Amino acid sequence: MKAKEFNIKWGMVIDLDKCTGCGACMTACQVENNIAPMVDSSNKLRTLSWMLVFEMSNKKPCPDAEIAYLPRPCMQCGNPACVPVCPVVATDKNEEGGIVSQIYPRCIGCRYCMAACPYHARYFNWEDPIFPKGMEKALSPSTSTRPRGVVEKCNFCHTRLQNAKDKVRMEGGNPEALPDGAYMPACSEVCPTGAITFGDLKNPEHKVHELAKSENAFRLLEKLGLAPQVYYMSKREWVRKLGDNYAATGKPGAEKKHS
Amino acid sequence: MDRALFPEGLERCSFGKFALWMGFITAFFLFGLYAMLLIFAKGIVVTGLDNYFGFGLWITFDLAVIALGAGAFFTGFLKYILKIDQLKNIINLTVIVGFICYSGAMLVLTMDIGQPIRAWFGYWHPNVHSMLTEVIFCITCYCLVLVIEFVPLVLEQKQLNKIPFLHHLAHNMHVNMALFAGIGAFLSTFHQGSLGGMYGVLIGRPYAFREGFFIWPWTFFLFVLSAVGCGPIFTVLCCTFMEKLTGRKLVDFKTKALMGKIAGTMLTVYIFFKILDTWAWANNYLPSVGMTFDQMFYGVIYGKWLMFTEIILCGVVPAIMLITPSIRNNPTLLYTAGILDCIGITLNRYLFTVQAIAIPLMPFDNWQFYAPNWAEWATSGMIVAYGFLVMSLSYRYLPVFPQEKMLNK
Ligand code: SF4
Ligand code: SF4
Numbered sequence: 001m002k003a004k005e006f007n008i009k010w011g012m013v014i015d016l017d018k019c020t021g022c023g024a025c026m027t028a029c030q031v032e033n034n035i036a037p038m039v040d041s042s043n044k045l046r047t048l049s050w051m052l053v054f055e056m057s058n059k060k061p062c063p064d065a066e067i068a069y070l071p072r073p074c075m076q077c078g079n080p081a082c083v084p085v086c087p088v089v090a091t092d093k094n095e096e097g098g099i100v101s102q103i104y105p106r107c108i109g110c111r112y113c114m115a116a117c118p119y120h121a122r123y124f125n126w127e128d129p130i131f132p133k134g135m136e137k138a139l140s141p142s143t144s145t146r147p148r149g150v151v152e153k154c155n156f157c158h159t160r161l162q163n164a165k166d167k168v169r170m171e172g173g174n175p176e177a178l179p180d181g182a183y184m185p186a187c188s189e190v191c192p193t194g195a196i197t198f199g200d201l202k203n204p205e206h207k208v209h210e211l212a213k214s215e216n217a218f219r220l221l222e223k224l225g226l227a228p229q230v231y232y233m234s235k236r237e238w239v240r241k242l243g244d245n246y247a248a249t250g251k252p253g254a255e256k257k258h259s
Numbered sequence: 260m261d262r263a264l265f266p267e268g269l270e271r272c273s274f275g276k277f278a279l280w281m282g283f284i285t286a287f288f289l290f291g292l293y294a295m296l297l298i299f300a301k302g303i304v305v306t307g308l309d310n311y312f313g314f315g316l317w318i319t320f321d322l323a324v325i326a327l328g329a330g331a332f333f334t335g336f337l338k339y340i341l342k343i344d345q346l347k348n349i350i351n352l353t354v355i356v357g358f359i360c361y362s363g364a365m366l367v368l369t370m371d372i373g374q375p376i377r378a379w380f381g382y383w384h385p386n387v388h389s390m391l392t393e394v395i396f397c398i399t400c401y402c403l404v405l406v407i408e409f410v411p412l413v414l415e416q417k418q419l420n421k422i423p424f425l426h427h428l429a430h431n432m433h434v435n436m437a438l439f440a441g442i443g444a445f446l447s448t449f450h451q452g453s454l455g456g457m458y459g460v461l462i463g464r465p466y467a468f469r470e471g472f473f474i475w476p477w478t479f480f481l482f483v484l485s486a487v488g489c490g491p492i493f494t495v496l497c498c499t500f501m502e503k504l505t506g507r508k509l510v511d512f513k514t515k516a517l518m519g520k521i522a523g524t525m526l527t528v529y530i531f532f533k534i535l536d537t538w539a540w541a542n543n544y545l546p547s548v549g550m551t552f553d554q555m556f557y558g559v560i561y562g563k564w565l566m567f568t569e570i571i572l573c574g575v576v577p578a579i580m581l582i583t584p585s586i587r588n589n590p591t592l593l594y595t596a597g598i599l600d601c602i603g604i605t606l607n608r609y610l611f612t613v614q615a616i617a618i619p620l621m622p623f624d625n626w627q628f629y630a631p632n633w634a635e636w637a638t639s640g641m642i643v644a645y646g647f648l649v650m651s652l653s654y655r656y657l658p659v660f661p662q663e664k665m666l667n668k
Contacts, residue, residue, distance in 0.1 A: 045309035045627060056623040070623065081463035087391040088380045108380050109373020111313030112391050118463030118620040124313065124373060126304040148302045149373025221620060223548040224463055242622050244549065 003078025003227035008176070010097045010156055011201040011229035012188065013211040014071055016239055018195035019053070021069030025187035025196065026051050029073075032157055032186035034143045036129030048123045050074065050154035051187050058238045068239045070232065071196065073187065074121040074154035075220065076100050078227030082113035082122065090151075096176070097200075098229055099156050107150040114151060118221055119228075122153045156198075157185040180206040201229065218243050266658040267417055270667075272505075277655060284647045291641020294634045298370050307632035314612050316631035317371045320639045322454055322608035324360040325398070326482070327601060329490030330518075331357025331405060332440075332447035337521065339440035348514045351412055351659045353494045358405040359649050363642035365402060370638060390456040397450030404443040408436065416657055448483055455482025458611045465550050466615040469540065477536050478611075481529065488526030489604040491518040492581070492597040499594060501654060508666035509659075512590060519593050523581020526600055530574040537570065555618055557626045565610060573603025 029035070029051040041047045056068045076093075080100050083093050090107035093100045114122040128148040131139065139145075142159040146152050164183035165175035173179075180199050188196035199206030208231075211217065217233045222244045234240055260274045271277070297305055308315050334353040338346040369375050381395040414420060414429035452475065458467035459476025469476040495515045502509050541552045556563045580586045580596035587593055619625055653659055 043309065045311050046304075047310075054621065054623050072621075079462070081461060084386075084388045085391065085457075085460065087386055087389045087395060088377075088384045089386040106380065106384065107374070108377040110371070110391065111308075111373070112389075112457070114310065114313035115616050116461050116463055120311065120621075120624070123310055126302065147374075148304075149375075151373075221463075224465070224620075225548075226463060 008097045009201040013231045016234040018193040019069045028186040028190035075228030075230045081116040109149040288644035291637045294637035311627045312629040316635040319609045319612045321364045323605040326486040327493040328357040328360025329486035330494035333487045335440035336444040339437040354408045359646040361402045390453045393453040401446040451486040452479040452483045484529035488529045492522035527578040569606040
C-alpha cells in the first residue's frame with residue numbers, strides 16, 4: 001500500500017544521542033493533553049502515556065555497555081495500520097499535514113486499532129478520568145477529556161496547530177505555510193536537551209527537512225512499511241540497527257523489500 | 260407434569276430431575292450474569308485485559324465458537340443446496356448449535372467493546388474498508404437467518420403445532436428453507452473469511468499479516484476452510500455428548516460418520532493450504548520485514564510447540580483420521596479425531612489473537628503476559644451455560660432428532 005501524501009507533512013526528528021531519558025516530554029504531554037493520573041497506576045500496561053520513553057541497551061557487558069533512550073509518540077504513519085481497521089471511522093488520516101486523528105465521541109472502544117499498531121502508541125481509557133482536587137483548575141482549556149471506554153493517542157498536540165494557524169491568520173500570514181517553530185508540540189518545546197526537532201518534513205525551510213535526510217536518520221520498524229512521520233537519529237550504529245529490528249541488510253532505513 | 264409438551268411419542272426424564280439439572284446450569288449462568296453486569300457498570304477495567312492485550316480470551320472465544328458453529332451453514336448448504344438428504348437427521352441440531360454460538364458471540368462482543376451503548380455505530384457509521392465492519396454486518400444478518408431457521412423448529416412443538424396458523428407458518432418456512440440456507444451460506448462464508456481477514460490485514464503484526472488475492476489476505480480463505488473443517492464434527496460431538504447425558508440414541512452413526520467425512524475432507528484441504536501458507540510466511544514474508552521465525556515464539560507459553568500442536572497434532576493427525584474410512588467408522592476414533600480437530604482450530608484462533616499481539620516488535624520492547632481473569636472466564640462460562648440451557652429446553656420440548664423414536668425402540 002502507498003503512503004498517504006499531503007503538501008505538508010508534520011514530523012519529528014528525535015536525536016537519540018541527545019535524549020537523556022529525563023521524561024520531561026512525557027510529563028509535558030500529560031499536562032498538555034489533560035491526562036488524569038490513575039488512582040492505581042501500578043499496572044504500567046494500563047496507564048496512559050501518549051509519549052513514552054523506552055530504554056534501549058546494546059546488551060554488552062561492561063565496559064562496552066551502552067544505553068540509549070527512545071521517546072515514542074504516535075508516528076502519524078503515512079500508511080497507518082490503525083486507520084483502515086477501525087470499523088466506525090473513529091480514526092483517520094485525512095487532514096493536510098498528515099496527523100492521524102482520533103475522534104473520541106465516535107470511538108466504540110473495540111481496540112482493534114490497538115491490536116494493529118506495532119508501536120503501542122494507542123491507549124485505552126480503562127476508567128473515567130478523575131483529577132485530584134485542585135488539579136482541575138490547572139487543566140488545559142483547549143483539550144477535551146476522554147470518557148471511559150474509548151481509545152486515545154498522541155495527535156502532535158493538534159490544538160497547538162490550530163492556535164498557530166489562527167495566530168498567523170491574525171497577523172495576515174498564510175496558515176498553510178507556517179514558519180519553522182510556529183507550531184510545536186509540548187514535548188518538543190519542553191525537551192531540555194533539544195532532542196526533539198519538529199516541523200514540516202517537506203518544507204526545506206524547516207530544520208527537520210534536512211535532519212530527516214541525514215545518514216544517521218532512521219525510522220522505527222521501517223520494513224513493516226507503515227511509513228512513520230517520526231524519524232530518529234543517532235551516530236551510534238547499534239542504536240540505528242536496533243531501531244529497524246536488526247534489518248537484514250544492516251543498513252539503517254534501507255528500502256523495504258516488502259510492499 | 261410437562262409430559263404434554265414432549266415431542267410426539269418420546270420419553271424424557273422426570274420434571275424434578277430436569278429442574279435440578281436446569282438449576283445447576285443456571286447457577287453458572289447467574290454467576291456469569293453477575294460478572295457481565297459488573298462489566299457494564301464498571302467497564303472492562305474489571306477484566307485482565309490491558310493496553311498490550313486489547314484482545315484476549317473473549318475475542319479468542321468469539322472466534323472459536325463462530326468457527327465451531329460453522330456446522331450450521333455448511334450442513335445447511337449441503338442439505339438444501341447440494342441435496343445430501345441423509346443430513347436431515349442432524350440438520351436441526353446444527354441450527355441450534357449455530358444459533359447458540361452466534362448469539363453468544365454477539366453478546367460477548369457487546370461486553371468486549373469499551374462503549375457498549377455505542378455498539379450501533381458499527382451499522383450507522385461503517386468504515387467500508389474495515390474487515391470488522393464486514394464481520395459486524397454479516398454476523399448480525401446471519402444471526403437473523405439462524406433465528407429464521409430455528410423458528411419453524413419451535414413452532415413444531417407439539418402443542419404449538421396444533422394451532423393451524425403456526426402449523427402452516429412452520430410448513431411454509433420449511434418449504435423456503437433452501438433460500439435461507441443459501442443466504443446463510445453466503446453470509447457465513449464472508450464473515451468467517453473476514454474474521455481471518457481481520458488478522459491478515461494487520462501490516463503491523465507480522466505473525467498475522469498475509470498477502471493475498473485482491474482485497475482478501477490468505478487468512479480470509481484459511482479461516483473459511485478451517486471453520487467448515489471443524490463445524491460439522493463439532494455438531495457430532497455435541498450430539499454424542501447429549502447422547503451420553505440422556506442415555507438415548509439420537510442420531511445414527513452413519514450420519515455422524517458422514518459429518519466426519521465432510522469435516523475431514525475440508526480439514527485436509529485446509530491443512531494442506533495452511534502448511535503451504537506457514538511455509539511461505541516463515542521463508543518469504545518474515546525475512547522480508549527483517550524478522551525471523553524464532554522471534555515469533557518465546558519460552559513455554561509462547562513456544563513453538565503451540566504452532567506444531569495446532570498444525571500437526573491437531574491438524575494433520577485428525578485430518579488423516581477423518582478421511583480414512585476404517586478409522587472414521589470407529590466411534591471412539593471418530594470422536595477423538597473430532598476433539599483434536601476442534602482443539603486445533605481453537606488453538607489457531609488463539610494464536611492469531613494473543614500470540615500475534617504478544618510478540619514485541621520494537622526490538623527494545625519485551626514479551627508481556629496475559630492471563631484472563633475471573634470476570635472473563637465467568638462471562639465466557641455464562642455463554643456456555645446459556646448454550647446448555649437452550650439445548651436442554653430444545654431437546655426436552657422440540658422434535659430435534661427425527662430418528663430418535665426409531666433408534667430407541
Ligand atoms: S503509530 Fe500506531 S497509532 Fe500512530 S499512526 Fe502509526 S499505526 Fe496508527
Ligand atoms: S477502538 Fe475506537 S478508534 Fe480503535 S478501532 Fe475501535 S472504534 Fe476505531
